[in-house]
Amino acid sequence: MTFPKNFLWGGATAANQCEGAYDVDGRGLARTDITTAGSLNQRRQVTYEFPDGTTGKGDKVPKNAHGAVLPGEYYPNQVGIDFYHHYQEDIKLFAEMGFKTFRMSISWSRLFPNGDEEKPNQAGLDFYRRVFEELRKYQIEPLVTIWHFDTPLYLEEHYDGWNNRKVIDFFVKFATTVFKEYKGLVKYWLTFNEINNTIQFLDMFGDSATEKDYQDAYQQLHYQFVASARAVKIGHEIDPENQIGCMICGIANYPLTSDPKDIMLNRHVWEKNIFYCGDVQCKGEYPTFAKRLWDEHDLALDITQVDLADLKAGTVDLYTFSYYMSNVVSTHNDPDAEKVSGNFVMGLKNPYLKYSEWQWADDPLGLQYYLEVVNDRYHLPLMVVENGLGAIDKVEADGKIHDPYRIDYFRGHIAAMGAAIDNGVDLIGYTPWGCIDLVSAGTGQMSKRYGMIYVDLDDEGHGTMKRSKKDSFDWYQKVIASNGTDL
Ligand code: BGP
Numbered sequence: 235m236t237f238p239k240n241f242l243w244g245g246a247t248a249a250n251q252c253e254g255a256y257d258v259d260g261r262g263l264a265r266t267d268i269t270t271a272g273s274l275n276q277r278r279q280v281t282y283e284f285p286d287g288t289t290g291k292g293d294k295v296p297k298n299a300h301g302a303v304l305p306g307e308y309y310p311n312q313v314g315i316d317f318y319h320h321y322q323e324d325i326k327l328f329a330e331m332g333f334k335t336f337r338m339s340i341s342w343s344r345l346f347p348n349g350d351e352e353k354p355n356q357a358g359l360d361f362y363r364r365v366f367e368e369l370r371k372y373q374i375e376p377l378v379t380i381w382h383f384d385t386p387l388y389l390e391e392h393y394d395g396w397n398n399r400k401v402i403d404f405f406v407k408f409a410t411t412v413f414k415e416y417k418g419l420v421k422y423w424l425t426f427n428e429i430n431n432t433i434q435f436l437d438m439f440g441d442s443a444t445e446k447d448y449q450d451a452y453q454q455l456h457y458q459f460v461a462s463a464r465a466v467k468i469g470h471e472i473d474p475e476n477q478i479g480c481m482i483c484g485i486a487n488y489p490l491t492s493d494p495k496d497i498m499l500n501r502h503v504w505e506k507n508i509f510y511c512g513d514v515q516c517k518g519e520y521p522t523f524a525k526r527l528w529d530e531h532d533l534a535l536d537i538t539q540v541d542l543a544d545l546k547a548g549t550v551d552l553y554t555f556s557y558y559m560s561n562v563v564s565t566h567n568d569p570d571a572e573k574v575s576g577n578f579v580m581g582l583k584n585p586y587l588k589y590s591e592w593q594w595a596d597d598p599l600g601l602q603y604y605l606e607v608v609n610d611r612y613h614l615p616l617m618v619v620e621n622g623l624g625a626i627d628k629v630e631a632d633g634k635i636h637d638p639y640r641i642d643y644f645r646g647h648i649a650a651m652g653a654a655i656d657n658g659v660d661l662i663g664y665t666p667w668g669c670i671d672l673v674s675a676g677t678g679q680m681s682k683r684y685g686m687i688y689v690d691l692d693d694e695g696h697g698t699m700k701r702s703k704k705d706s707f708d709w710y711q712k713v714i715a716s717n718g719t720d721l
Contacts, residue, residue, distance in 0.1 A: 262346070376420045381405065425462035425481070680693050
């Protein structure tokens with residue numbers, strides 16, 4: 235098992251889950267700021283009233299959250315782990331672990347508080363410059379996600395967010411600003427985090443999705459594709475050195491049985507959940523099966539000839555993805571089949587796998603499988619930009635955190651990446667998720683921890699924010715130092 239010489243070992247975070255400082259230095263509100271603990275999953279079950287007066291379920295901004303806080307509610311993303319004020323200390327720890335790269339995102343509303351301004355907020359630009367310079371001080375290559383779920387709240391409320399074509403221009407302006415501003419400091423970029431979630435999770439929550447949800451989701455996704463492609467093209471023009479990737483939520487799907495109906499269903503799940511977005515972003519055009527998906531829900535999409543030309547002109551240089559688990563699908567409505575119903579998952583239980591406390595399947599071979607599939611399909615350099623085990627960590631009496639379960643998880647997945655490389659896969663980097671503990675996107679909890687660095691903060695916001703090393707810190711340091719040979 236040989237990892238390439240310049241393999242990009244590192245870790246990953248996102249602004250909305252770690253930065254905090256939500257109202258500092260001119261930053262505007264992002265939609266993720268008003269997400270309360272546990273609300274992402276719950277939102278899909280609860281009926282809300284939306285600003286336009288309609289009611290319904292879904293991942294939109296509810297009316298009563300307008301403008302920030304509800305009395306007595308704690309909004310964890312507004313505080314994060316206060317990376318905004320701790321970034322020097324945190325980057326020093328990443329450097330000590332031996333990171334070659336660090337994945338982070340830029341908060342859109344820190345640069346454009348409402349999203350539609352002419353000029354960016356200078357204090358916001360300065361903050362990220364300081365962070366990138368700090369990373370460079372330790373020869374750590376920044377890997378920057380431009381959009382990680384955090385559309386400015388103002389755009390959601392006044393333009394109806396990604397339902398509105400105009401938001402493409404606002405995003406392209408934001409992306410152009412950061413490409414220009416950080417030219418020479420940042421080379422690796424990702425346009426949209428887990429872009430496929432928009433359609434992938436529609437079917438995973440039982441029968442709660444309506445035909446309008448499908449219409450909206452495919453339309454929003456199309457606008458994001460166009461925004462991404464236009465940003466990629468501009469990013470290449472601004473600096474031909476830029477390497478810009480798509481970012482797909484990678485779930486390896488398996489059929490429950492060898493019934494050909496299950497095999498075909500599984501193939502179609504891969505097409506919709508995984509290849510639909512990858513094909514558009516890597517090949518620059520909608521795949522042939524897109525028409526079947528649109529027809530299934532009788533969709534009428536606003537797709538222009540100019541859009542199609544933009545998609546063609548803005549294909550990505552890298553295929554990147556998150557990988558946490560595999561999933562099982564079946565056409566058999568077997569009442570005895572065990573189901574999983576955890577945070578962000580809703581499928582059948584795989585009897586061959588272990589599951590986390592949140593019912594996520596621990597499946598390293600699924601990662602190798604996924605890598606080999608997308609390697610064959612796209613022939614692009616690949617990066618695993620999220621991976622990890624969410625777990626509850628315990629601080630022992632001596633102040634130490636022993637997390638052998640996390641080390642086991644990483645060991646299995648890194649070995650799987652090595653096996654994929656041995657099988658010819660062009661994998662260039664690995665950034666495990668939440669290398670420092672941060673707020674969970676799906677649950678809003680701090681207690682679902684992924685990090686090698688512990689942050690003293692609980693689900694209600696109590697704690698000192700003190701950082702300390704877990705056992706996995708020393709282990710990962712050794713892995714990086716040996717370029718993946720000492721697991
Ligand atoms: C991905 C997101 C991340 C991250 C991760 C873990 O979907 O890109 O933002 O949070 O999942 O999920 P969770 O935080 O729900 O455990």
